[in-house]
Amino acid sequence: MIWDLPTRLFHWSFAACIIGAFISGERGALEAHEYFGLAATGLIVFRLIWGFIGYETARFAHFLPAPATLIAYIKAVFARRPNLMIDGHNPLGGLAVIVMLSVMGVMGVTGLWTGDDVLYDAPLTVAGVAPQLAQPMAVWHEKLHFLVPLLVLIHLLAIIAHRLWLKEKLLSRMISGGTAEHRPTRNETIKGLVLLGLCVGGSLSLSLLTPTY
Numbered sequence: 001m002i003w004d005l006p007t008r009l010f011h012w013s014f015a016a017c018i019i020g021a022f023i024s025g026e027r028g029a030l031e032a033h034e035y036f037g038l039a040a041t042g043l044i045v046f047r048l049i050w051g052f053i054g055y056e057t058a059r060f061a062h063f064l065p066a067p068a069t070l071i072a073y074i075k076a077v078f079a080r081r082p083n084l085m086i087d088g089h090n091p092l093g094g095l096a097v098i099v100m101l102s103v104m105g106v107m108g109v110t111g112l113w114t115g116d117d118v119l120y121d122a123p124l125t126v127a128g129v130a131p132q133l134a135q136p137m138a139v140w141h142e143k144l145h146f147l148v149p150l151l152v153l154i155h156l157l158a159i160i161a162h163r164l165w166l167k168e169k170l171l172s173r174m175i176s177g178g179t180a181e182h183r184p185t186r187n188e189t190i191k192g193l194v195l196l197g198l199c200v201g202g203s204l205s206l207s208l209l210t211p212t213y
């Protein structure tokens with residue numbers, strides 16, 4: 001198996017939460033935005049931990065490319081002969097994962113202090129955690145939000161390019177998990193699912209700090 005169940009569950013719920021957070025943020029639907037944003041942030045925390053203790057292909061050590069490997073891969077892509085049998089992310093995909101998690105992670109963390117200057121104060125501001133951060137965090141949350149659709153667009157174009165240019169079917173294996181010699185054990189899968197639930201639940205519980213509308 002290439003993608004274990006917790007990683008696939010992470011991926012599809014993360015995609016849904018990021019789309020939900022972006023649309024609700026743009027529309028000023030702050031109650032929904034808080035839930036989507038907190039869930040996305042919890043998912044990122046899960047993915048960071050899973051990158052160290054998770055199933056083989058989900059580990060950062062498995063796919064973080066050395067610069068020489070990355071350059072060799074990019075050259076091979078342009079020559080249309082990359083190694084398509086790579087088990088997990090290719091070097092460019094590995095880099096994209098880090099960029100996406102970092103940018104979305106910054107959106108999530110800055111959001112924890114972002115208010116709307118009218119009715120809504122974010123959880124950590126309400127809790128009195130470093131209230132002096134509320135102003136700069138809100139500025140960065142606003143400044144960086146354009147990167148979200150940009151990265152998603154690049155991500156989708158890359159998947160389409162893989163399909164059309166390299167004849168590589170990445171989508172089906174992110175749905176089914178794909179096939180490979182090794183499979184995660186039942187215990188590994190359960191460990192991942194429990195961790196995912198704890199991270200998302202823990203993050204969502206921050207919404208208890210803010211008043212409901």
Ligand code: HEM
Binds near residue numbers: 030108
């Ligand atoms: C990865 C997660 C997140 C994404 C992608 C995201 C995205 C966005 C976007 C696109 C906007 C609209 C910006 C604009 O049009 O100026 C926004 C605004 C906002 N976000 Fe987030 N956000 C995330 C997490 C959070 C979290 C966790 C919170 C709070 C718990 C939060 C609180 C807010 C608030 C209060 C606004 C409105 C700011 C204003 O009206 O000035 N966000 N966010």
Ligand code: HEM
Binds near residue numbers: 170
């Ligand atoms: C807001 C939307 C999305 C976000 C934020 C997002 C984010 C990500 C992230 C972080 C990964 C790395 C997975 C990991 O290692 O944990 C990934 C992989 C992947 N995503 Fe998405 N994704 C989004 C939407 C989609 C959609 C709509 C598709 C399908 C068309 C898709 C297809 C894939 C595939 C096939 C991979 C695996 C690539 C590979 O085999 O190396 N994603 N995505």
